[in-house]
Amino acid sequence: MNSKCEFFIVKLILFMLLFGSSNVTIAQITKVKTIQEETPEQEVAAPYDSLKNICWENFRSQVGQILYLNDDAISKEWGVYSGITTMPRFEYSALVRKNWNMRYLPDSIIYKFTIGKGQHGSDYESVVGKYYYVNRLIEDPKNGSKKSGSNYSYELIMKDTPYDTVYYDFSSYVKFFGTFINTGYIEKLKQKYVGKELIINEDDSGLEKIGTGKYEKIPKGTHLKCTDISIEDGNQYHILLLLHHDKYGDFYADLTLGVEMERLDTPEMYKVRLQKETALARKYGKVNADLIIRNQVRTGWSKAMCRESWGAPKSVNVMSGAGGTTEQWVYSSSCYLYFKNGILTTIQY
Template sequence: MENPIKEILIKSNTEKRKTILLIVIILVVCIVPLSLKALYDSKLFNDNVRKGNDSFSNEKFNDAETFYSNALKYRTDQAIVDKQELSKNLSFSLQNYNLGLKQFDDKNYLDAYRSFSYVSAQDTKRYKDAQSKEAESKKMYTQDEMTKIDQYANSKDYQKAINEIQNLTVTKFLDENVQKELLQRRQQYNDLLAKQNAEAETKAKAEADAQAKLEAQKRAEEEAKAKALAKTQGVRIGMTQQQVLDSSWGRPNEVNRTVTANGTHEQWVYDNGGYLYFDNGILTAVQN
Protein backbone atom coordinates (compact mmCIF):
# COMPACT_ATOMS: atom_id res chain seq x y z
CA MET A 1 0.00 0.00 0.00
CA GLU A 2 1.32 3.40 -1.09
CA ASN A 3 2.12 6.11 1.40
CA PRO A 4 -0.95 8.34 1.89
CA ILE A 5 1.24 11.43 2.25
CA LYS A 6 2.89 10.72 -1.09
CA GLU A 7 -0.46 10.37 -2.79
CA ILE A 8 -1.58 13.68 -1.34
CA LEU A 9 1.57 15.40 -2.62
CA ILE A 10 1.14 13.92 -6.09
CA LYS A 11 -2.47 15.05 -6.22
CA SER A 12 -1.52 18.55 -5.04
CA ASN A 13 1.17 18.89 -7.70
CA THR A 14 -1.26 17.82 -10.37
CA GLU A 15 -3.74 20.47 -9.30
CA LYS A 16 -1.00 23.13 -9.34
CA ARG A 17 0.04 22.13 -12.85
CA LYS A 18 -3.54 22.37 -14.03
CA THR A 19 -3.91 25.80 -12.45
CA ILE A 20 -0.66 27.05 -14.01
CA LEU A 21 -1.69 25.67 -17.39
CA LEU A 22 -5.07 27.39 -17.12
CA ILE A 23 -3.39 30.67 -16.25
CA VAL A 24 -1.02 30.35 -19.21
CA ILE A 25 -3.93 29.63 -21.55
CA ILE A 26 -5.84 32.67 -20.22
CA LEU A 27 -2.77 34.89 -20.65
CA VAL A 28 -2.23 33.64 -24.19
CA VAL A 29 -5.87 34.23 -25.08
CA CYS A 30 -5.75 37.80 -23.72
CA ILE A 31 -2.26 38.88 -24.71
CA VAL A 32 -2.01 37.49 -28.24
CA PRO A 33 -4.98 39.50 -29.66
CA LEU A 34 -3.68 42.62 -27.95
CA SER A 35 -0.25 42.03 -29.39
CA LEU A 36 -1.69 41.40 -32.85
CA LYS A 37 -3.74 44.63 -32.64
CA ALA A 38 -0.69 46.57 -31.53
CA LEU A 39 1.28 45.16 -34.45
CA TYR A 40 -1.57 45.98 -36.87
CA ASP A 41 -1.94 49.53 -35.49
CA SER A 42 1.82 50.01 -35.77
CA LYS A 43 1.71 48.87 -39.40
CA LEU A 44 -1.14 51.27 -40.23
CA PHE A 45 0.67 54.09 -38.44
CA ASN A 46 3.86 53.47 -40.38
CA ASP A 47 2.02 53.09 -43.70
CA ASN A 48 0.22 56.42 -43.26
CA VAL A 49 3.40 58.18 -42.16
CA ARG A 50 5.23 56.82 -45.20
CA LYS A 51 2.43 57.94 -47.54
CA GLY A 52 2.33 61.29 -45.80
CA ASN A 53 6.07 61.73 -46.28
CA ASP A 54 5.80 60.80 -49.95
CA SER A 55 2.97 63.28 -50.50
CA PHE A 56 4.86 65.96 -48.60
CA SER A 57 7.95 65.42 -50.76
CA ASN A 58 5.79 65.77 -53.89
CA GLU A 59 4.17 68.96 -52.48
CA LYS A 60 0.78 67.29 -52.24
CA PHE A 61 0.27 68.94 -48.89
CA ASN A 62 -3.47 68.29 -48.62
CA ASP A 63 -2.88 64.57 -49.07
CA ALA A 64 0.03 64.68 -46.63
CA GLU A 65 -2.12 66.34 -43.98
CA THR A 66 -4.77 63.64 -44.44
CA PHE A 67 -2.25 60.78 -44.14
CA TYR A 68 -0.64 62.28 -41.02
CA SER A 69 -4.09 62.75 -39.51
CA ASN A 70 -4.89 59.10 -40.20
CA ALA A 71 -1.58 58.01 -38.66
CA LEU A 72 -2.39 59.86 -35.44
CA LYS A 73 -5.49 57.71 -35.04
CA TYR A 74 -3.18 54.80 -34.24
CA ARG A 75 -0.45 56.49 -32.22
CA THR A 76 0.20 59.86 -30.62
CA ASP A 77 3.46 61.27 -31.93
CA GLN A 78 4.38 64.94 -31.55
CA ALA A 79 6.67 64.83 -34.58
CA ILE A 80 3.75 63.72 -36.75
CA VAL A 81 1.48 66.35 -35.16
CA ASP A 82 4.05 68.96 -36.16
CA LYS A 83 4.29 67.61 -39.71
CA GLN A 84 0.48 67.62 -40.00
CA GLU A 85 0.34 71.28 -38.97
CA LEU A 86 3.21 72.14 -41.33
CA SER A 87 1.42 70.38 -44.20
CA LYS A 88 -1.70 72.43 -43.49
CA ASN A 89 0.27 75.69 -43.47
CA LEU A 90 2.18 74.84 -46.64
CA SER A 91 -1.03 73.83 -48.43
CA PHE A 92 -2.54 77.25 -47.67
CA SER A 93 0.72 78.93 -48.64
CA LEU A 94 0.99 77.10 -51.97
CA GLN A 95 -2.64 77.79 -52.81
CA ASN A 96 -2.16 81.54 -52.28
CA TYR A 97 1.13 81.58 -54.18
CA ASN A 98 -0.45 80.00 -57.26
CA LEU A 99 -3.51 82.26 -56.97
CA GLY A 100 -1.23 85.29 -56.70
CA LEU A 101 0.60 84.32 -59.90
CA LYS A 102 -2.68 84.08 -61.80
CA GLN A 103 -3.95 87.38 -60.41
CA PHE A 104 -0.67 89.08 -61.29
CA ASP A 105 -0.86 87.77 -64.87
CA ASP A 106 -4.45 89.07 -65.06
CA LYS A 107 -3.18 92.51 -63.90
CA ASN A 108 -5.30 92.19 -60.77
CA TYR A 109 -2.45 93.60 -58.74
CA LEU A 110 -4.21 94.43 -55.46
CA ASP A 111 -5.58 90.90 -55.04
CA ALA A 112 -2.21 89.49 -56.13
CA TYR A 113 -0.52 91.56 -53.43
CA ARG A 114 -2.88 90.14 -50.81
CA SER A 115 -2.40 86.55 -52.00
CA PHE A 116 1.41 86.77 -51.96
CA SER A 117 1.27 88.23 -48.44
CA TYR A 118 -0.25 84.92 -47.25
CA VAL A 119 2.73 82.86 -48.38
CA SER A 120 4.31 81.47 -45.21
CA ALA A 121 7.97 81.91 -44.23
CA GLN A 122 7.87 78.15 -43.59
CA ASP A 123 7.42 77.77 -47.36
CA THR A 124 11.13 78.21 -48.03
CA LYS A 125 10.78 77.21 -51.69
CA ARG A 126 8.40 80.07 -52.53
CA TYR A 127 8.68 82.63 -49.75
CA LYS A 128 11.49 84.74 -51.24
CA ASP A 129 9.83 84.89 -54.67
CA ALA A 130 6.46 85.67 -53.06
CA GLN A 131 8.03 88.61 -51.21
CA SER A 132 9.43 89.93 -54.48
CA LYS A 133 6.09 89.46 -56.28
CA GLU A 134 4.27 91.14 -53.40
CA ALA A 135 6.47 94.25 -53.76
CA GLU A 136 6.03 94.23 -57.55
CA SER A 137 2.23 93.91 -57.19
CA LYS A 138 2.20 96.88 -54.84
CA LYS A 139 4.22 98.94 -57.30
CA MET A 140 2.08 98.00 -60.32
CA TYR A 141 -1.20 98.64 -58.47
CA THR A 142 0.02 102.07 -57.39
CA GLN A 143 1.09 102.97 -60.92
CA ASP A 144 -2.23 101.84 -62.38
CA GLU A 145 -4.25 103.82 -59.84
CA MET A 146 -2.17 106.96 -60.35
CA THR A 147 -2.70 106.65 -64.12
CA LYS A 148 -6.46 106.26 -63.65
CA ILE A 149 -6.58 109.32 -61.36
CA ASP A 150 -4.81 111.45 -63.98
CA GLN A 151 -7.02 110.16 -66.80
CA TYR A 152 -10.25 110.84 -64.91
CA ALA A 153 -9.07 114.28 -63.82
CA ASN A 154 -8.03 115.21 -67.37
CA SER A 155 -11.45 114.18 -68.67
CA LYS A 156 -13.08 116.17 -65.82
CA ASP A 157 -14.65 113.04 -64.36
CA TYR A 158 -13.80 114.25 -60.87
CA GLN A 159 -16.02 111.80 -58.98
CA LYS A 160 -14.17 108.80 -60.42
CA ALA A 161 -10.84 110.51 -59.74
CA ILE A 162 -11.89 110.98 -56.10
CA ASN A 163 -12.97 107.32 -55.88
CA GLU A 164 -9.60 106.12 -57.20
CA ILE A 165 -7.75 108.33 -54.71
CA GLN A 166 -9.83 106.78 -51.93
CA ASN A 167 -9.03 103.25 -53.19
CA LEU A 168 -5.30 104.02 -53.26
CA THR A 169 -4.93 105.90 -49.99
CA VAL A 170 -6.65 103.20 -47.89
CA THR A 171 -4.05 100.63 -48.99
CA LYS A 172 -1.28 102.52 -47.15
CA PHE A 173 1.04 101.71 -50.07
CA LEU A 174 2.21 105.31 -50.47
CA ASP A 175 4.95 107.21 -48.74
CA GLU A 176 3.97 110.22 -46.66
CA ASN A 177 4.65 112.86 -49.34
CA VAL A 178 2.64 111.11 -52.06
CA GLN A 179 -0.16 110.43 -49.60
CA LYS A 180 -0.26 114.12 -48.67
CA GLU A 181 -0.26 115.15 -52.35
CA LEU A 182 -3.17 112.86 -53.14
CA LEU A 183 -5.22 114.17 -50.22
CA GLN A 184 -4.66 117.71 -51.53
CA ARG A 185 -5.71 116.62 -55.01
CA ARG A 186 -8.82 115.00 -53.58
CA GLN A 187 -9.81 118.31 -51.97
CA GLN A 188 -9.14 120.10 -55.26
CA TYR A 189 -11.30 117.61 -57.16
CA ASN A 190 -14.05 117.91 -54.54
CA ASP A 191 -14.11 121.68 -55.13
CA LEU A 192 -14.12 121.23 -58.91
CA LEU A 193 -16.86 118.61 -58.63
CA ALA A 194 -19.02 120.96 -56.53
CA LYS A 195 -18.54 123.71 -59.13
CA GLN A 196 -19.26 121.25 -61.94
CA ASN A 197 -22.46 120.07 -60.23
CA ALA A 198 -23.60 123.66 -59.62
CA GLU A 199 -23.02 124.54 -63.27
CA ALA A 200 -24.84 121.41 -64.37
CA GLU A 201 -27.76 122.27 -62.08
CA THR A 202 -27.91 125.83 -63.45
CA LYS A 203 -27.77 124.55 -67.01
CA ALA A 204 -30.46 121.95 -66.32
CA LYS A 205 -32.72 124.62 -64.78
CA ALA A 206 -32.19 126.94 -67.75
CA GLU A 207 -32.98 124.11 -70.16
CA ALA A 208 -36.09 123.19 -68.15
CA ASP A 209 -37.26 126.82 -68.10
CA ALA A 210 -36.66 127.13 -71.84
CA GLN A 211 -38.54 123.89 -72.46
CA ALA A 212 -41.43 125.04 -70.26
CA LYS A 213 -41.55 128.39 -72.11
CA LEU A 214 -41.51 126.60 -75.45
CA GLU A 215 -44.33 124.28 -74.37
CA ALA A 216 -46.38 127.24 -73.04
CA GLN A 217 -45.88 129.06 -76.32
CA LYS A 218 -46.91 125.96 -78.22
CA ARG A 219 -50.06 125.60 -76.11
CA ALA A 220 -50.91 129.27 -76.66
CA GLU A 221 -50.51 128.87 -80.41
CA GLU A 222 -52.69 125.75 -80.38
CA GLU A 223 -55.37 127.54 -78.33
CA ALA A 224 -55.27 130.51 -80.73
CA LYS A 225 -55.67 128.15 -83.67
CA ALA A 226 -58.58 126.42 -81.93
CA LYS A 227 -60.27 129.76 -81.29
CA ALA A 228 -59.71 130.85 -84.87
CA LEU A 229 -61.22 127.60 -86.08
CA ALA A 230 -64.17 128.00 -83.73
CA LYS A 231 -64.87 131.43 -85.20
CA THR A 232 -65.53 129.73 -88.53
CA GLN A 233 -67.93 127.20 -87.04
CA GLY A 234 -71.48 127.48 -85.77
CA VAL A 235 -72.93 126.61 -82.39
CA ARG A 236 -74.33 123.38 -80.96
CA ILE A 237 -76.41 122.45 -77.97
CA GLY A 238 -74.32 121.95 -74.84
CA MET A 239 -71.78 124.67 -75.56
CA THR A 240 -70.72 126.99 -72.78
CA GLN A 241 -71.20 130.73 -73.19
CA GLN A 242 -67.47 131.17 -73.73
CA GLN A 243 -67.47 128.58 -76.50
CA VAL A 244 -70.34 130.42 -78.16
CA LEU A 245 -68.42 133.69 -77.89
CA ASP A 246 -65.44 131.97 -79.52
CA SER A 247 -67.61 130.61 -82.32
CA SER A 248 -68.73 132.28 -85.57
CA TRP A 249 -71.78 133.71 -83.70
CA GLY A 250 -69.54 135.80 -81.46
CA ARG A 251 -70.88 138.38 -79.01
CA PRO A 252 -74.68 139.12 -79.11
CA ASN A 253 -76.21 142.54 -79.67
CA GLU A 254 -78.46 142.10 -76.67
CA VAL A 255 -78.75 139.80 -73.64
CA ASN A 256 -82.04 139.22 -71.86
CA ARG A 257 -81.48 137.59 -68.48
CA THR A 258 -84.08 136.06 -66.11
CA VAL A 259 -83.16 134.73 -62.67
CA THR A 260 -85.57 132.26 -61.02
CA ALA A 261 -85.42 129.70 -58.24
CA ASN A 262 -84.35 127.15 -60.86
CA GLY A 263 -81.35 129.20 -61.99
CA THR A 264 -80.36 131.83 -64.53
CA HIS A 265 -81.93 131.89 -67.99
CA GLU A 266 -80.54 134.05 -70.77
CA GLN A 267 -81.60 134.96 -74.30
CA TRP A 268 -78.91 136.24 -76.61
CA VAL A 269 -80.19 138.33 -79.50
CA TYR A 270 -78.21 138.74 -82.71
CA ASP A 271 -78.74 141.28 -85.52
CA ASN A 272 -79.13 138.48 -88.04
CA GLY A 273 -82.40 137.53 -86.39
CA GLY A 274 -80.93 134.65 -84.47
CA TYR A 275 -81.56 133.80 -80.84
CA LEU A 276 -79.62 131.61 -78.43
CA TYR A 277 -81.02 130.35 -75.13
CA PHE A 278 -78.92 129.43 -72.10
CA ASP A 279 -79.82 127.70 -68.86
CA ASN A 280 -77.20 128.27 -66.16
CA GLY A 281 -74.55 129.07 -68.75
CA ILE A 282 -75.20 126.09 -71.08
CA LEU A 283 -76.72 126.49 -74.56
CA THR A 284 -80.06 124.70 -74.60
CA ALA A 285 -81.79 126.06 -77.74
CA VAL A 286 -81.02 127.82 -81.04
CA GLN A 287 -83.51 129.87 -83.05
CA ASN A 288 -82.59 131.28 -86.48
Protein backbone atom coordinates (compact mmCIF):
# COMPACT_ATOMS: atom_id res chain seq x y z
CA MET A 1 0.00 0.00 0.00
CA ASN A 2 1.48 3.32 -0.99
CA SER A 3 1.86 6.31 1.31
CA LYS A 4 -0.98 8.33 -0.24
CA CYS A 5 -3.46 5.54 0.32
CA GLU A 6 -2.32 5.11 3.93
CA PHE A 7 -2.73 8.86 4.59
CA PHE A 8 -6.34 8.87 3.22
CA ILE A 9 -7.31 5.87 5.41
CA VAL A 10 -5.92 7.57 8.54
CA LYS A 11 -7.95 10.76 7.82
CA LEU A 12 -11.14 8.76 7.29
CA ILE A 13 -10.72 6.92 10.61
CA LEU A 14 -10.12 10.19 12.47
CA PHE A 15 -13.26 11.79 10.86
CA MET A 16 -15.42 8.83 11.90
CA LEU A 17 -14.10 8.91 15.44
CA LEU A 18 -14.69 12.66 15.73
CA PHE A 19 -18.28 12.90 14.43
CA GLY A 20 -19.39 9.44 15.53
CA SER A 21 -18.97 10.37 19.16
CA SER A 22 -22.22 11.47 20.88
CA ASN A 23 -20.27 14.05 22.85
CA VAL A 24 -19.51 16.10 19.76
CA THR A 25 -22.08 18.85 18.83
CA ILE A 26 -22.48 20.63 15.50
CA ALA A 27 -23.10 24.38 15.64
CA GLN A 28 -26.38 25.51 14.05
CA ILE A 29 -26.12 28.37 11.61
CA THR A 30 -28.59 31.25 12.17
CA LYS A 31 -29.46 34.16 9.91
CA VAL A 32 -30.37 37.70 10.85
CA LYS A 33 -31.58 40.62 8.72
CA THR A 34 -29.56 43.67 9.57
CA ILE A 35 -31.96 45.84 7.51
CA GLN A 36 -35.67 45.32 8.02
CA GLU A 37 -37.61 45.05 4.75
CA GLU A 38 -40.45 47.54 4.34
CA THR A 39 -43.95 46.09 4.24
CA PRO A 40 -46.77 47.89 2.44
CA GLU A 41 -49.12 49.90 4.62
CA GLN A 42 -52.48 48.31 5.30
CA GLU A 43 -55.62 50.37 4.94
CA VAL A 44 -57.41 50.75 8.25
CA ALA A 45 -61.14 51.41 8.07
CA ALA A 46 -62.14 54.38 10.19
CA PRO A 47 -64.88 53.79 12.80
CA TYR A 48 -68.35 54.62 11.50
CA ASP A 49 -70.60 56.49 13.86
CA SER A 50 -73.88 56.98 12.04
CA LEU A 51 -77.17 55.18 11.52
CA LYS A 52 -77.30 56.58 7.98
CA ASN A 53 -75.87 54.98 4.88
CA ILE A 54 -73.65 57.02 2.56
CA CYS A 55 -75.58 60.10 1.44
CA TRP A 56 -75.08 63.73 0.46
CA GLU A 57 -75.06 64.78 4.11
CA ASN A 58 -72.06 62.60 5.02
CA PHE A 59 -70.21 61.98 1.74
CA ARG A 60 -67.10 63.83 2.98
CA SER A 61 -66.76 61.58 6.03
CA GLN A 62 -66.62 58.41 3.90
CA VAL A 63 -62.83 58.62 3.47
CA GLY A 64 -61.32 55.67 5.30
CA GLN A 65 -64.53 53.65 5.06
CA ILE A 66 -65.22 50.32 3.38
CA LEU A 67 -68.05 50.37 0.82
CA TYR A 68 -69.86 47.40 -0.70
CA LEU A 69 -71.27 47.67 -4.22
CA ASN A 70 -74.59 45.85 -4.12
CA ASP A 71 -76.58 44.17 -6.88
CA ASP A 72 -78.84 46.07 -9.22
CA ALA A 73 -81.39 43.96 -11.09
CA ILE A 74 -81.47 46.13 -14.23
CA SER A 75 -77.69 46.50 -14.47
CA LYS A 76 -77.31 42.76 -13.92
CA GLU A 77 -79.66 42.07 -16.83
CA TRP A 78 -77.60 44.36 -19.06
CA GLY A 79 -74.32 42.88 -17.84
CA VAL A 80 -72.85 46.35 -17.27
CA TYR A 81 -72.53 48.80 -14.39
CA SER A 82 -72.07 52.53 -14.95
CA GLY A 83 -69.94 54.82 -12.83
CA ILE A 84 -66.67 52.97 -12.16
CA THR A 85 -63.76 54.61 -14.01
CA THR A 86 -59.96 54.51 -14.14
CA MET A 87 -59.64 58.22 -13.41
CA PRO A 88 -62.03 61.03 -12.42
CA ARG A 89 -64.02 62.21 -15.42
CA PHE A 90 -63.39 65.88 -14.71
CA GLU A 91 -59.62 65.23 -14.65
CA TYR A 92 -59.84 63.45 -17.99
CA SER A 93 -61.88 66.32 -19.44
CA ALA A 94 -59.20 68.78 -18.28
CA LEU A 95 -56.53 66.76 -20.08
CA VAL A 96 -58.58 66.81 -23.27
CA ARG A 97 -58.99 70.58 -23.09
CA LYS A 98 -55.23 71.02 -22.72
CA ASN A 99 -54.38 68.66 -25.56
CA TRP A 100 -56.62 69.25 -28.56
CA ASN A 101 -54.95 66.41 -30.47
CA MET A 102 -56.12 63.97 -27.81
CA ARG A 103 -59.13 62.04 -28.95
CA TYR A 104 -62.00 62.36 -26.50
CA LEU A 105 -63.13 58.81 -25.79
CA PRO A 106 -65.02 58.57 -22.48
CA ASP A 107 -65.23 54.80 -22.90
CA SER A 108 -61.45 54.61 -22.59
CA ILE A 109 -61.57 55.55 -18.91
CA ILE A 110 -64.37 53.13 -17.99
CA TYR A 111 -63.01 50.30 -15.86
CA LYS A 112 -63.29 46.88 -17.55
CA PHE A 113 -65.26 48.43 -20.43
CA THR A 114 -67.93 46.28 -22.05
CA ILE A 115 -71.18 46.62 -24.03
CA GLY A 116 -74.34 44.71 -23.20
CA LYS A 117 -77.88 45.07 -24.56
CA GLY A 118 -77.12 48.45 -26.07
CA GLN A 119 -75.65 49.78 -22.82
CA HIS A 120 -72.01 50.46 -22.10
CA GLY A 121 -70.10 50.50 -18.83
CA SER A 122 -67.96 48.28 -16.62
CA ASP A 123 -68.29 44.52 -16.79
CA TYR A 124 -70.93 43.82 -14.15
CA GLU A 125 -69.26 40.83 -12.49
CA SER A 126 -65.93 42.68 -12.28
CA VAL A 127 -67.23 45.47 -10.04
CA VAL A 128 -70.51 44.44 -8.36
CA GLY A 129 -70.43 42.41 -5.16
CA LYS A 130 -66.98 43.82 -4.33
CA TYR A 131 -65.64 45.76 -1.36
CA TYR A 132 -63.90 49.11 -1.83
CA TYR A 133 -61.71 51.16 0.50
CA VAL A 134 -62.35 54.91 0.13
CA ASN A 135 -58.79 56.21 -0.14
CA ARG A 136 -59.59 59.88 -0.75
CA LEU A 137 -62.16 62.38 -1.96
CA ILE A 138 -61.16 64.38 -5.03
CA GLU A 139 -62.93 67.65 -5.73
CA ASP A 140 -63.19 69.24 -9.14
CA PRO A 141 -61.00 72.38 -9.02
CA LYS A 142 -63.71 74.18 -11.01
CA ASN A 143 -66.24 73.76 -8.19
CA GLY A 144 -67.64 77.07 -7.04
CA SER A 145 -68.68 78.19 -3.58
CA LYS A 146 -72.27 77.10 -4.24
CA LYS A 147 -73.24 73.45 -3.87
CA SER A 148 -75.14 73.31 -7.15
CA GLY A 149 -73.15 71.77 -9.96
CA SER A 150 -70.19 70.67 -7.81
CA ASN A 151 -68.37 67.55 -9.00
CA TYR A 152 -66.52 65.03 -6.85
CA SER A 153 -64.89 61.63 -7.18
CA TYR A 154 -64.00 58.89 -4.72
CA GLU A 155 -60.67 57.18 -5.21
CA LEU A 156 -61.44 53.57 -4.36
CA ILE A 157 -59.07 50.67 -3.77
CA MET A 158 -60.63 47.30 -4.51
CA LYS A 159 -60.31 45.03 -1.48
CA ASP A 160 -60.48 41.88 -3.58
CA THR A 161 -58.06 40.80 -6.27
CA PRO A 162 -56.82 42.43 -8.49
CA TYR A 163 -56.68 45.31 -5.92
CA ASP A 164 -57.08 47.94 -8.61
CA THR A 165 -57.55 51.64 -7.92
CA VAL A 166 -60.75 52.95 -9.47
CA TYR A 167 -62.94 56.05 -9.22
CA TYR A 168 -66.60 56.79 -8.65
CA ASP A 169 -67.89 60.18 -9.83
CA PHE A 170 -70.86 62.04 -8.40
CA SER A 171 -72.21 65.58 -8.22
CA SER A 172 -74.21 67.73 -5.84
CA TYR A 173 -77.30 66.92 -7.90
CA VAL A 174 -77.07 63.29 -6.76
CA LYS A 175 -78.70 62.48 -3.44
CA PHE A 176 -78.43 58.70 -3.86
CA PHE A 177 -75.05 57.01 -4.24
CA GLY A 178 -75.86 54.23 -6.65
CA THR A 179 -75.94 50.90 -4.85
CA PHE A 180 -73.02 51.54 -2.50
CA ILE A 181 -73.53 50.47 1.11
CA ASN A 182 -71.20 51.45 3.93
CA THR A 183 -70.22 48.28 5.80
CA GLY A 184 -69.83 50.29 9.01
CA TYR A 185 -73.47 51.36 8.67
CA ILE A 186 -74.54 47.70 8.48
CA GLU A 187 -72.44 46.95 11.56
CA LYS A 188 -74.13 49.79 13.46
CA LEU A 189 -77.54 48.42 12.52
CA LYS A 190 -76.52 44.97 13.76
CA GLN A 191 -75.40 46.40 17.07
CA LYS A 192 -78.73 48.17 17.44
CA TYR A 193 -81.10 45.36 16.42
CA VAL A 194 -79.61 41.84 16.25
CA GLY A 195 -80.56 39.72 19.25
CA LYS A 196 -83.14 42.29 20.39
CA GLU A 197 -86.92 41.95 20.64
CA LEU A 198 -89.41 44.03 18.69
CA ILE A 199 -93.16 44.04 19.29
CA ILE A 200 -96.06 44.40 16.82
CA ASN A 201 -97.78 47.60 17.95
CA GLU A 202 -101.06 47.67 15.97
CA ASP A 203 -104.13 45.50 15.56
CA ASP A 204 -104.59 44.00 12.06
CA SER A 205 -100.94 44.67 11.33
CA GLY A 206 -98.26 42.38 9.97
CA LEU A 207 -95.11 41.87 7.92
CA GLU A 208 -93.96 40.11 4.76
CA LYS A 209 -92.92 36.51 5.26
CA ILE A 210 -89.51 35.28 4.15
CA GLY A 211 -89.79 32.66 1.44
CA THR A 212 -93.20 33.71 0.15
CA GLY A 213 -92.98 37.51 0.26
CA LYS A 214 -96.67 37.53 1.21
CA TYR A 215 -98.05 39.91 3.80
CA GLU A 216 -99.26 38.09 6.90
CA LYS A 217 -101.07 39.56 9.89
CA ILE A 218 -99.52 39.12 13.31
CA PRO A 219 -101.46 39.82 16.54
CA LYS A 220 -100.72 43.05 18.35
CA GLY A 221 -98.31 42.51 21.24
CA THR A 222 -96.44 39.66 19.52
CA HIS A 223 -92.73 39.61 20.39
CA LEU A 224 -90.38 38.95 17.46
CA LYS A 225 -86.62 38.45 17.75
CA CYS A 226 -84.21 40.08 15.29
CA THR A 227 -81.85 37.41 13.93
CA ASP A 228 -79.86 39.43 11.41
CA ILE A 229 -79.53 42.47 9.14
CA SER A 230 -79.43 41.53 5.48
CA ILE A 231 -79.40 43.05 2.01
CA GLU A 232 -82.19 42.06 -0.36
CA ASP A 233 -80.65 40.11 -3.20
CA GLY A 234 -80.86 41.95 -6.52
CA ASN A 235 -82.93 44.84 -5.18
CA GLN A 236 -80.50 47.75 -5.19
CA TYR A 237 -79.96 48.75 -1.61
CA HIS A 238 -82.95 47.55 0.35
CA ILE A 239 -81.68 46.67 3.82
CA LEU A 240 -83.82 44.21 5.73
CA LEU A 241 -84.40 43.46 9.38
CA LEU A 242 -84.87 39.67 9.69
CA LEU A 243 -87.33 38.65 12.43
CA HIS A 244 -88.31 35.28 13.90
CA HIS A 245 -91.23 33.94 15.95
CA ASP A 246 -91.42 30.30 16.99
CA LYS A 247 -95.13 30.07 16.11
CA TYR A 248 -95.57 32.44 13.16
CA GLY A 249 -92.23 31.92 11.39
CA ASP A 250 -89.69 34.26 9.77
CA PHE A 251 -90.45 37.77 8.52
CA TYR A 252 -88.61 40.86 7.30
CA ALA A 253 -89.02 44.60 7.72
CA ASP A 254 -87.54 46.99 5.15
CA LEU A 255 -85.29 49.45 6.97
CA THR A 256 -84.71 51.45 3.79
CA LEU A 257 -88.37 52.31 3.23
CA GLY A 258 -89.22 52.35 6.93
CA VAL A 259 -92.93 51.60 6.46
CA GLU A 260 -92.82 48.21 8.15
CA MET A 261 -90.68 49.63 10.96
CA GLU A 262 -93.61 51.84 11.99
CA ARG A 263 -95.43 48.66 13.03
CA LEU A 264 -92.66 47.63 15.43
CA ASP A 265 -91.72 48.91 18.88
CA THR A 266 -88.92 48.10 21.28
CA PRO A 267 -90.21 46.78 24.65
CA GLU A 268 -89.60 50.22 26.15
CA MET A 269 -91.49 51.99 23.35
CA TYR A 270 -94.34 49.49 23.56
CA LYS A 271 -94.73 50.07 27.30
CA VAL A 272 -94.97 53.83 26.74
CA ARG A 273 -97.44 53.24 23.89
CA LEU A 274 -99.75 51.17 26.11
CA GLN A 275 -99.64 53.83 28.82
CA LYS A 276 -100.51 56.51 26.26
CA GLU A 277 -103.32 54.40 24.77
CA THR A 278 -104.83 53.89 28.24
CA ALA A 279 -104.70 57.61 29.01
CA LEU A 280 -106.23 58.56 25.62
CA ALA A 281 -108.97 55.95 25.97
CA ARG A 282 -109.97 57.47 29.30
CA LYS A 283 -110.17 60.94 27.74
CA TYR A 284 -111.68 60.23 24.30
CA GLY A 285 -112.88 56.62 24.26
CA LYS A 286 -111.11 53.54 22.83
CA VAL A 287 -112.18 54.05 19.19
CA ASN A 288 -110.84 57.61 19.07
CA ALA A 289 -107.74 56.60 21.04
CA ASP A 290 -106.92 53.91 18.44
CA LEU A 291 -107.23 56.48 15.63
CA ILE A 292 -105.00 58.97 17.46
CA ILE A 293 -102.35 56.32 18.02
CA ARG A 294 -102.38 55.70 14.25
CA ASN A 295 -102.01 59.44 13.58
CA GLN A 296 -105.45 59.66 11.98
CA VAL A 297 -108.07 62.41 12.42
CA ARG A 298 -111.85 62.50 11.96
CA THR A 299 -114.35 65.29 11.39
CA GLY A 300 -116.21 66.21 14.55
CA TRP A 301 -113.07 66.06 16.66
CA SER A 302 -111.95 68.88 18.93
CA LYS A 303 -108.74 70.81 18.37
CA ALA A 304 -107.19 69.02 21.36
CA MET A 305 -107.84 65.60 19.78
CA CYS A 306 -106.34 66.69 16.45
CA ARG A 307 -103.27 68.07 18.19
CA GLU A 308 -102.85 64.72 20.01
CA SER A 309 -102.85 62.91 16.64
CA TRP A 310 -101.01 65.24 14.25
CA GLY A 311 -99.17 67.47 16.63
CA ALA A 312 -99.01 71.26 16.46
CA PRO A 313 -99.54 72.85 13.01
CA LYS A 314 -96.83 74.90 11.32
CA SER A 315 -99.15 77.91 11.28
CA VAL A 316 -102.77 78.86 12.03
CA ASN A 317 -104.96 81.23 10.00
CA VAL A 318 -108.01 82.61 11.89
CA MET A 319 -111.06 84.06 10.11
CA SER A 320 -114.01 85.52 12.01
CA GLY A 321 -117.45 86.13 10.54
CA ALA A 322 -121.15 86.24 11.31
CA GLY A 323 -121.28 82.43 11.49
CA GLY A 324 -118.48 82.23 14.03
CA THR A 325 -114.73 81.62 13.96
CA THR A 326 -113.02 79.48 11.32
CA GLU A 327 -109.44 78.27 11.76
CA GLN A 328 -107.13 76.81 9.13
CA TRP A 329 -104.33 74.67 10.53
CA VAL A 330 -101.45 74.40 8.04
CA TYR A 331 -99.26 71.27 8.21
CA SER A 332 -97.71 71.46 4.73
CA SER A 333 -98.29 73.07 1.34
CA SER A 334 -101.09 70.56 0.65
CA CYS A 335 -102.24 69.40 4.07
CA TYR A 336 -104.78 71.45 6.09
CA LEU A 337 -107.37 71.04 8.85
CA TYR A 338 -110.36 73.40 9.06
CA PHE A 339 -112.24 74.07 12.30
CA LYS A 340 -115.59 75.80 12.77
CA ASN A 341 -116.07 77.08 16.30
CA GLY A 342 -113.45 74.64 17.57
CA ILE A 343 -114.78 71.50 15.79
CA LEU A 344 -113.00 69.83 12.84
CA THR A 345 -115.15 70.19 9.72
CA THR A 346 -112.81 69.57 6.77
CA ILE A 347 -109.63 67.53 6.21
CA GLN A 348 -107.59 68.48 3.14
CA TYR A 349 -104.62 66.40 1.91
